[in-house]
Amino acid sequence: MDPIVIVGGDAAGMSAASKFKRERPERDVVVFEKGEYVSYAACGMPYYVKGDVESLDDLLTVSPEEFVEERGVDLRLHHEVVDVDPEAREVTVEGPDGRFTQPYDQVLIATGAHAVVPPFEGMDLEGVFTMHSLPEAEAVRDYLTAEAPEAVAVVGGGYVGIEMAEAFAAHEVEVHLFEMLPHVLAPFGETVAEAVEDHLREQGIHLHLDTAVERFVGDTRVTGVDVGDEVSDVDLALVGVGVAPNTELAEAAGVELGETGAIATDAYGRTSRAKVFAAGDCAEARHVVTGDPDHVPLALTANRAGRAIGQTMAGEETPVGDIAGTAVVKAFDLTAARTGVIDEDRAREAGFDPVSVTITAASRAHYYPGAEELTITLLGDRDSERVLGAAMVGREGVAKRIDTVAVALHEGATAHDLSYYDLAYAPPYSPVWDSVLTAAKVLDGKLG
Amino acid sequence: MDPIVIVGGDAAGMSAASKFKRERPERDVVVFEKGEYVSYAACGMPYYVKGDVESLDDLLTVSPEEFVEERGVDLRLHHEVVDVDPEAREVTVEGPDGRFTQPYDQVLIATGAHAVVPPFEGMDLEGVFTMHSLPEAEAVRDYLTAEAPEAVAVVGGGYVGIEMAEAFAAHEVEVHLFEMLPHVLAPFGETVAEAVEDHLREQGIHLHLDTAVERFVGDTRVTGVDVGDEVSDVDLALVGVGVAPNTELAEAAGVELGETGAIATDAYGRTSRAKVFAAGDCAEARHVVTGDPDHVPLALTANRAGRAIGQTMAGEETPVGDIAGTAVVKAFDLTAARTGVIDEDRAREAGFDPVSVTITAASRAHYYPGAEELTITLLGDRDSERVLGAAMVGREGVAKRIDTVAVALHEGATAHDLSYYDLAYAPPYSPVWDSVLTAAKVLDGKLG
Numbered sequence: 063m064d065p066i067v068i069v070g071g072d073a074a075g076m077s078a079a080s081k082f083k084r085e086r087p088e089r090d091v092v093v094f095e096k097g098e099y100v101s102y103a104a105c106g107m108p109y110y111v112k113g114d115v116e117s118l119d120d121l122l123t124v125s126p127e128e129f130v131e132e133r134g135v136d137l138r139l140h141h142e143v144v145d146v147d148p149e150a151r152e153v154t155v156e157g158p159d160g161r162f163t164q165p166y167d168q169v170l171i172a173t174g175a176h177a178v179v180p181p182f183e184g185m186d187l188e189g190v191f192t193m194h195s196l197p198e199a200e201a202v203r204d205y206l207t208a209e210a211p212e213a214v215a216v217v218g219g220g221y222v223g224i225e226m227a228e229a230f231a232a233h234e235v236e237v238h239l240f241e242m243l244p245h246v247l248a249p250f251g252e253t254v255a256e257a258v259e260d261h262l263r264e265q266g267i268h269l270h271l272d273t274a275v276e277r278f279v280g281d282t283r284v285t286g287v288d289v290g291d292e293v294s295d296v297d298l299a300l301v302g303v304g305v306a307p308n309t310e311l312a313e314a315a316g317v318e319l320g321e322t323g324a325i326a327t328d329a330y331g332r333t334s335r336a337k338v339f340a341a342g343d344c345a346e347a348r349h350v351v352t353g354d355p356d357h358v359p360l361a362l363t364a365n366r367a368g369r370a371i372g373q374t375m376a377g378e379e380t381p382v383g384d385i386a387g388t389a390v391v392k393a394f395d396l397t398a399a400r401t402g403v404i405d406e407d408r409a410r411e412a413g414f415d416p417v418s419v420t421i422t423a424a425s426r427a428h429y430y431p432g433a434e435e436l437t438i439t440l441l442g443d444r445d446s447e448r449v450l451g452a453a454m455v456g457r458e459g460v461a462k463r464i465d466t467v468a469v470a471l472h473e474g475a476t477a478h479d480l481s482y483y484d485l486a487y488a489p490p491y492s493p494v495w496d497s498v499l500t501a502a503k504v505l506d507g508k509l510g
Numbered sequence: 511m512d513p514i515v516i517v518g519g520d521a522a523g524m525s526a527a528s529k530f531k532r533e534r535p536e537r538d539v540v541v542f543e544k545g546e547y548v549s550y551a552a553c554g555m556p557y558y559v560k561g562d563v564e565s566l567d568d569l570l571t572v573s574p575e576e577f578v579e580e581r582g583v584d585l586r587l588h589h590e591v592v593d594v595d596p597e598a599r600e601v602t603v604e605g606p607d608g609r610f611t612q613p614y615d616q617v618l619i620a621t622g623a624h625a626v627v628p629p630f631e632g633m634d635l636e637g638v639f640t641m642h643s644l645p646e647a648e649a650v651r652d653y654l655t656a657e658a659p660e661a662v663a664v665v666g667g668g669y670v671g672i673e674m675a676e677a678f679a680a681h682e683v684e685v686h687l688f689e690m691l692p693h694v695l696a697p698f699g700e701t702v703a704e705a706v707e708d709h710l711r712e713q714g715i716h717l718h719l720d721t722a723v724e725r726f727v728g729d730t731r732v733t734g735v736d737v738g739d740e741v742s743d744v745d746l747a748l749v750g751v752g753v754a755p756n757t758e759l760a761e762a763a764g765v766e767l768g769e770t771g772a773i774a775t776d777a778y779g780r781t782s783r784a785k786v787f788a789a790g791d792c793a794e795a796r797h798v799v800t801g802d803p804d805h806v807p808l809a810l811t812a813n814r815a816g817r818a819i820g821q822t823m824a825g826e827e828t829p830v831g832d833i834a835g836t837a838v839v840k841a842f843d844l845t846a847a848r849t850g851v852i853d854e855d856r857a858r859e860a861g862f863d864p865v866s867v868t869i870t871a872a873s874r875a876h877y878y879p880g881a882e883e884l885t886i887t888l889l890g891d892r893d894s895e896r897v898l899g900a901a902m903v904g905r906e907g908v909a910k911r912i913d914t915v916a917v918a919l920h921e922g923a924t925a926h927d928l929s930y931y932d933l934a935y936a937p938p939y940s941p942v943w944d945s946v947l948t949a950a951k952v953l954d955g956k957l958g
Contacts, residue, residue, distance in 0.1 A: 114879050401934070479920070
């Protein structure tokens with residue numbers, strides 16, 4: 063029987079390969095990866111630049127050797143799949159030894175995403191970086207070390223922008239953060255964004271909100287950021303304005319894309335073409351609250367979907383799982399987290415009648431030393447009384463508290479349900495009514 | 511109309527009184543409290559003895575004045591209800607000005623629990639304490655300050671024992687902890703218990719497991735603990751061997767008790783007698799996993815049930831909510847947490863076919879500084895594949911991670927469901943697959 067072929071050796075691809083081999087060790091799995099790294103922790107790159115993580119090797123979760131020797135995966139580094147032919151069931155590959163075709167029984171497209179390169183003048187100047195791969199992270203750190211810049215521009219106030227602002231600040235350079243929208247961290251809502259912005263300013267970050275970068279200034283090296291009416295002097299610029307799915311290969315194979323621009327998939331990760339799956343940053347997934355396809359390129363989604371598809375390809379049909387868009391980000395001493403739908407307009411578009419509450423509570427019993435303030439916004443639907451989403455920000459206890467709401471979303475819980483869960487309490491860890499319960503009580507009251 | 515009468519002014523009673531008045535401000539609520547404190551944070555007492563909490567006043571969450579003036583509750587301190595007559599619908603009260611009867615429309619019995627006093631010789635010696643009220647906590651701290659003991663005995667390795675061992679150790683006294691069972695923290699299971707025991711020893715606590723105290727030694731003051739074949743010299747002894755529900759009043763009123771010995775209640779907190787409710791440490795509640803009545807005297811349960819009963823008495827029927835027995839305890843630098851059913855024998859008694867897994871994972875991404883080990887035990891049922899319970903122990907990220915499982919229990923989730931929740935990930939807070947997800951994957955594999 064022809065092997066399983068996997069296009070792309072990162073989270074989704076390697077999860078699928080590993081799971082398939084565990085279920086069907088007698089079958090062959092070939093993974094084609096165009097680069098030299100597999101299964102690396104992209105989310106750790108800001109901490110490598112910051113210096114918290116010493117070596118890039120620390121970010122490799124499983125080495126190529128382990129995949130080959132311990133998991134029995136036929137891994138081909140530096141091999142790029144240039145064509146998928148669903149009729150002939152074969153892929154065309156360009157490798158170090160030339161071009162060849164590889165027949166497949168089933169194929170998984172796990173081509174990931176790429177950093178969006180904005181159409182600024184000066185993107186090609188020395189000292190201007192995007193950061194979506196280990197070599198790019200290495201280049202940023204090397205430049206930082208070699209050139210010792212005095213001032214740095216971070217363009218984009220999303221996860222990467224916030225984390226990189228912290229990373230650069232650790233090197234005691236002046237950091238300018240540019241965001242074209244009125245707030246950073248748009249998916250987290252205004253309350254969280256404002257708390258993060260205040261904290262970034264406290265930490266000495268120069269925030270330029272509502273500010274579109276027009277071009278980078280410089281001859282061969284970047285020397286400034288021009289926002290139209292003002293030029294800020296910088297010696298390094300990091301552009302993190304989002305990612306876009308790598309869909310060229312899929313499109314060329316006649317695979318349908320969804321409305322988000324990522325590859326459309328069913329509950330099992332199947333695309334519109336027979337025997338062709340897609341997963342990870344290149345693919346859509348179903349949102350657990352809206353029920354609609356969505357594109358939220360995050361690590362867990364890729365890992366989960368890859369694993370499920372590996373199992374499905376091995377013969378045991380396994381849904382890839384819904385996504386809630388759960389996310390958390392560290393911004394210096396603050397933690398911001400979100401899950402589900404927290405934007406009221408988006409809730410209305412999805413057919414809900416949104417009701418929102420925001421409360422401030424404590425991370426520990428009020429009398430216990432070190433209690434920190436925690437702000438929670440909960441969104442609910444007036445008719446069904448379901449919880450739609452949550453956003454939180456605080457210095458302590460945020461990251462795993464959001465998970466309580468995430469599980470509630472997966473289970474379609476109402477605000478009342480959420481307010482009556484038996485959660486853990488001891489003075490060092492929470493008030494008697496955990497702050498999530500308190501927020502749910504307030505939402506329940508407003509809905510009832 | 512006759513007022514609502516509430517017997518006992520702690521968590522359940524004051525929650526009910528406050529909620530009722532909020533819903534029906536025109537009606538009267540009379541609370542009889544035999545002591546002088548209401549609504550105090552009993553769970554904070556160990557931290558008062560430790561010195562983390564400076565004043566007992568810090569442990570009062572709402573003052574008597576606030577209940578009276580802001581919430582409109584007719585609160586009578588130093589008034590003991592000595593009889594409840596469900597036929598006549600009146601209570602008999604002994605107050606500072608003598609005995610009187612008070613008619614009621616509906617009554618809530620919220621008499622709480624008392625510390626079990628073991629039948630040791632020497633319980634009446636000076637320097638021997640139980641700790642179930644603020645005055646007792648004050649007495650312990652005063653004795654500690656005034657007598658500067660060199661060695662202390664803690665009898666009982668439950669929450670109170672563990673927390674008090676930490677409290678005493680902070681005063682640099684020798685601490686002996688006696689537990690008659692083979693392990694401390696029985697409800698947390700063996701894996702957690704052993705981790706806690708190792709850590710207690712590291713912290714210099716002298717653990718005496720499998721060791722029944724026979725008597726306290728001393729003339730007027732305690733000078734030793736006799737375990738039969740050995741006497742340990744101590745200058746102070748703290749006995750925390752559990753609590754028992756205060757049911758005398760209910761029994762005298764003809765209210766039925768359940769098998770646990772606490773007051774039997776229905777889903778709305780109603781007892782066997784008309785118009786008589788019970789809540790808090792004196793009452794049973796339904797366990798969300800077994801569906802059976804259980805007695806887990808914890809703060810949140812009392813607060814939740816009180817609040818729900820206040821709402822029900824006000825005319826809007828509200829279930830008190832199921833309990834999962836979710837609990838967390840700090841033991842020096844470790845956190846231990848549990849939820850649901852984790853004892854295999856108990857699971858079998860409840861009709862399940864238990865399957866257990868224990869995994870060790872990290873609290874953060876493996877490469878992120880400060881990542882700590884986390885041990886998780888998950889119990890599942892072979893037939894239904896439902897998750898039955900979890901226990902966790904580690905130095906970081908334990909307290910709120912248990913809540914993820916607690917919500918799953920409330921929703922009757924399977925191991926597969928739990929393994930596919932979209933939980934938060936960023937390197938400073940968790941691995942890509944949160945340790946709860948990893949444990950659920952392993953359990954799912956073992957069940958499948």
